[in-house]
Amino acid sequence: APAIEAEGLTKRYGATLAVDALSFTLPRGGTVGLLGGNGAGKSTTIAMLLGLLIPTGGRVRVLGHDMARDRFAALARANFSSPYIALPHRLSVAENLLVYAHLYDVPDAAGRIAELAAQLSLADLLDRPAGQLSAGQKTRVALAKSLINRPDLLLLDEPTASLDPDTADWVRSWLERYRQESGCAILLASHNMAEVERLCDHVLMLKTGRLVDSGSPAELLSRYGRDD
Numbered sequence: 001a002p003a004i005e006a007e008g009l010t011k012r013y014g015a016t017l018a019v020d021a022l023s024f025t026l027p028r029g030g031t032v033g034l035l036g037g038n039g040a041g042k043s044t045t046i047a048m049l050l051g052l053l054i055p056t057g058g059r060v061r062v063l064g065h066d067m068a069r070d071r072f073a074a075l076a077r078a079n080f081s082s083p084y085i086a087l088p089h090r091l092s093v094a095e096n097l098l099v100y101a102h103l104y105d106v107p108d109a110a111g112r113i114a115e116l117a118a119q120l121s122l123a124d125l126l127d128r129p130a131g132q133l134s135a136g137q138k139t140r141v142a143l144a145k146s147l148i149n150r151p152d153l154l155l156l157d158e159p160t161a162s163l164d165p166d167t168a169d170w171v172r173s174w175l176e177r178y179r180q181e182s183g184c185a186i187l188l189a190s191h192n193m194a195e196v197e198r199l200c201d202h203v204l205m206l207k208t209g210r211l212v213d214s215g216s217p218a219e220l221l222s223r224y225g226r227d228d
């Protein structure tokens with residue numbers, strides 16, 4: 001089964017149609033960008049894919065599981081990262097990662113944490129309280145947290161939104177390498193065309209909840225140019 005199959009996915013908040021009959025497929029190992037400005041419906045879509053919001057209409061299967069019936073099976077093999085989710089401040093980096101390792105029943109949690117710490121240059125920070133980290137360090141911890149269960153599907157909501165340009169660039173390079181080496185399917189929500197162009201093989205353009213265009217990054221650039 002594909003990583004994600006959405007059919008007519010719809011979310012209404014009162015009079016606001018936040019996501020309007022969105023259909024798309026994310027193949028296993030593929031990378032799809034959800035490109036759109038504020039209010040386009042990116043976060044609402046991701047929340048429905050995570051089972052955090054119940055759709056008003058439509059259907060979504062994640063890793064072959066229908067989210068309306070079987071969401072825990074889907075979520076065991078998926079994970080999520082967003083700069084807007086805070087890390088518990090008083091817990092050390094290692095303790096933060098251990099919480100998520102237990103949540104996902106990761107075998108050999110200590111070994112997995114050491115491995116991620118090496119990959120994300122966190123080894124010297126493991127004993128530091130999360131509240132004392134810089135934004136770039138927090139981003140690396142958030143990435144480690146989202147990879148703790150070796151997910152088959154990673155949902156990234158604006159992964160570089162709160163970062164300075166150099167750190168944002170580091171994160172994009174890291175993700176570029178990760179997606180090639182891991183074979184993990186990635187859904188990347190972003191308002192940044194350059195980011196989506198670099199990381200995604202297929203792009204869905206959303207505007208006020210509607211899918212207004214889709215194609216490869218090259219196709220969208222040829223239609224809209226670089227300044228969206």
Ligand code: ADP
Nearest residue numbers: 024025026027030031032201202203214215216
């Ligand atoms: P159409 O709008 O003509 O129905 P498709 O949705 O079939 O277009 O896709 C057009 C091209 O994009 C095809 O080559 C298809 O394989 C590719 N494609 C579609 N969805 C994805 C995706 N999620 N990831 C990667 N490639 C995709």
Ligand code: ADP
Nearest residue numbers: 013016018036037038039040041042043044045
């Ligand atoms: P994006 O992530 O692309 O910025 P969102 O999914 O956050 O877009 O929002 C889509 C639309 O839904 C916006 O019009 C937003 O104001 C509205 N919206 C989002 N969350 C809520 C909510 N909890 N209650 C009411 N309206 C909401």
